[in-house]
Amino acid sequence: xxxxxxxxxxxxxxxxxxxxxxxxxxxxxxxxxxxxxxxxxxxxxxxxxxxxxxxxxxxxxxxxxxxxxxxxxxxxxxxxxxxxxxxxxxxxxxxxxxxxxxxxxxxxxxxxxxxxxxxxxxxxxxxxxxxxxxxxxxxxxxxxxxxxxxxxxxxxxxxxxxxxxxxxxxxxxxxxxxxxxxxxxxxxxxxxxxxxxxxxxxxxxxxxxxxxxxxxxxxxxxxxxxxxxxxxxxxxxxxxxxxxxxxxxxxxxxxxxxxxxxxxxxxxxxxxxxxxxxxxxxxxxxxxxxxxxxxxxxxxxxxxxxxxxxxxxxxxxxxxxxxxxxxxxxxxxxxxxxxxxxxxxxx
Amino acid sequence: xxxxxxxxxxxxxxxxxxxxxxxxxxxxxxxxxxxxxxxxxxxxxxxxxxxxxxxxxxxxxxxxxxxxxxxxxxxxxxxxxxxxxxxxxxxxxxxxxxxxxxxxxxxxxxxxxxxxxxxxxxxxxxxxxxxxxxxxxxxxxxxxxxxxxxxxxxxxxxxxxxxxxxxxxxxxxxxxxxxxxxxxxxxxxxxxxxxxxxxxxxx
Numbered sequence: 313x314x315x316x317x318x319x320x321x322x323x324x325x326x327x328x329x330x331x332x333x334x335x336x337x338x339x340x341x342x343x344x345x346x347x348x349x350x351x352x353x354x355x356x357x358x359x360x361x362x363x364x365x366x367x368x369x370x371x372x373x374x375x376x377x378x379x380x381x382x383x384x385x386x387x388x389x390x391x392x393x394x395x396x397x398x399x400x401x402x403x404x405x406x407x408x409x410x411x412x413x414x415x416x417x418x419x420x421x422x423x424x425x426x427x428x429x430x431x432x433x434x435x436x437x438x439x440x441x442x443x444x445x446x447x448x449x450x451x452x453x454x455x456x457x458x459x460x461x462x463x464x465x466x467x468x469x470x471x472x473x474x475x476x477x478x479x480x481x482x483x484x485x486x487x488x489x490x491x492x493x494x495x496x497x498x499x500x501x502x503x504x505x506x507x508x509x510x511x512x513x514x515x516x517x518x519x520x521x522x523x524x525x526x527x528x529x530x531x532x533x534x535x536x537x538x539x540x541x542x543x544x545x546x547x548x549x550x551x552x553x554x555x556x557x558x559x560x561x562x563x564x565x566x567x568x569x570x571x572x573x574x575x576x577x578x579x580x581x582x583x584x585x586x587x588x589x590x591x592x593x594x595x596x597x598x599x600x601x602x603x604x605x606x607x608x609x610x611x612x613x614x615x616x617x618x619x620x621x622x623x624x625x626x627x628x629x630x631x632x633x634x635x636x637x638x639x640x641x642x643x644x645x646x647x648x649x650x651x652x653x654x655x656x657x658x659x
Numbered sequence: 660x661x662x663x664x665x666x667x668x669x670x671x672x673x674x675x676x677x678x679x680x681x682x683x684x685x686x687x688x689x690x691x692x693x694x695x696x697x698x699x700x701x702x703x704x705x706x707x708x709x710x711x712x713x714x715x716x717x718x719x720x721x722x723x724x725x726x727x728x729x730x731x732x733x734x735x736x737x738x739x740x741x742x743x744x745x746x747x748x749x750x751x752x753x754x755x756x757x758x759x760x761x762x763x764x765x766x767x768x769x770x771x772x773x774x775x776x777x778x779x780x781x782x783x784x785x786x787x788x789x790x791x792x793x794x795x796x797x798x799x800x801x802x803x804x805x806x807x808x809x810x811x812x813x814x815x816x817x818x819x820x821x822x823x824x825x826x827x828x829x830x831x832x833x834x835x836x837x838x839x840x841x842x843x844x845x846x847x848x849x850x851x852x853x854x855x856x857x858x859x860x861x862x
Contacts, residue, residue, distance in 0.1 A: 578704075580675065581702060581705035585671055
């Protein structure tokens with residue numbers, strides 16, 4: 313620290329960390345249902361779809377993707393926080409099968425804090441945007457006692473590669489490209505009790521772009537639907553995909569990759585508030601047939617992996633490709649079936 | 660007096676971490692004050708994973724979560740009138756019963772023995788239950804030989820009351836194999852329960 317303006321840790325300045333800070337899904341659904349949204353034939357994926365990004369058909373047939381994501385600091389290292397926030401924002405474009413093109417910074421920062429911290433946050437973000445191949449064109453900064461950062465990202469895709477969460481097909485296999493448990497580990501980090509291995513795996517996962525996973529998906533015609541796993545948790549995003557596709561998703565709990573130490577921490581009560589909100593909202597749509605900790609399935613993820621619905625024929629090929637390209641643990645975690653009593657069944 | 664930790668105004672996961680450090684440092688019962696329901700739920704998980712039971716009492720904005728060792732994760736949330744009792748220091752979990760003999764009062768032995776049966780029946784029907792019932796010296800005759808008292812003790816145990824029986828006393832009377840209910844304990848634990856209780860009831 314360059315002066316005594318700023319002695320507090322970044323995560324001490326915020327109440328909720330990362331995507332755990334998302335407004336409760338129930339409240340959001342209520343607000344949106346009362347909103348009069350003008351219709352436009354060029355909007356392929358809009359506000360009513362609960363999807364990752366909006367999709368708009370351009371005159372030349374290409375599809376414009378737009379998304380925005382920002383959240384309070386979830387790591388004490390400002391450069392790392394910047395990387396995580398950017399990887400998380402860019403992920404929505406990848407989840408739609410797109411390529412990020414431009415990005416704008418969204419910043420909230422305390423006027424009293426050391427400005428070099430902000431510089432590091434933005435440097436982390438810019439480095440991830442550069443890695444994605446997109447460019448930062450500007451941004452907007454607001455004074456706020458809680459430091460927050462994120463980006464609005466614009467991407468491009470075409471009709472052939474557009475991946476909405478509503479197109480999962482019966483008989484598909486589900487692949488998850490990153491382990492779950494970042495909400496728990498970020499909480500533990502905030503409390504200073506995360507193990508070194510847990511912290512390393514979580515930060516490594518959160519700063520990884522979903523770019524390679526998206527490029528791998530692009531090679532297989534059997535990929536039907538995709539979403540990225542963020543604040544609404546693996547369970548919540550799976551339920552949104554199942555609902556949008558009018559099918560049921562079965563998750564094999566034993567196959568879900570979980571960050572080292574996350575299960576033990578959850579059992580000891582290191583459970584973020586977002587988990588309880590997710591359980592309240594998504595719990596009624598799920599059934600647990602296995603003795604698996606619900607706090608993992610509903611743990612809000614920051615910069616989580618892609619949840620891919622792919623035909624059985626292409627699943628092994630895609631898994632081979634992902635394993636070769638990704639630094640994060642990934643796996644086949646379940647399947648898509650005809651609609652049964654619940655949208656999500658955890659076996 | 661049991662230790663009271665103040666975690667009011669602290670966001671998750673700080674209350675859990677404070678409680679975890681307390682458990683690891685002292686292995687004793689304690690109370691922690693929080694101000695939100697998420698913290699209560701997370702503390703209940705911690706208690707369960709560490710072999711404690713918890714009781715929570717709400718008073719205005721603040722919730723006192725009591726960690727009680729040896730309770731294997733039971734959770735009971737007290738409401739309204741019970742809260743008043745807790746505030747007065749007589750709530751479930753803050754007082755104990757000490758039985759140093761197998762009868763109630765002094766006088767005719769037969770009457771004293773019948774009064775003991777009635778005492779435990781009455782206790783089992785109470786809403787405000789003690790945290791523990793402690794048997795020492797001649798008191799160990801009750802959880803070993805008195806079938807009626809044993810039945811009442813089963814009811815109390817099922818309601819989460821801890822039953823500790825002095826092991827030295829069982830040995831002395833040759834009753835160790837006869838124990839029908841309760842855990843074999845020692846002076847350290849039994850005396851500790853009494854020292855930390857808001858009141859000790861002896862009959």
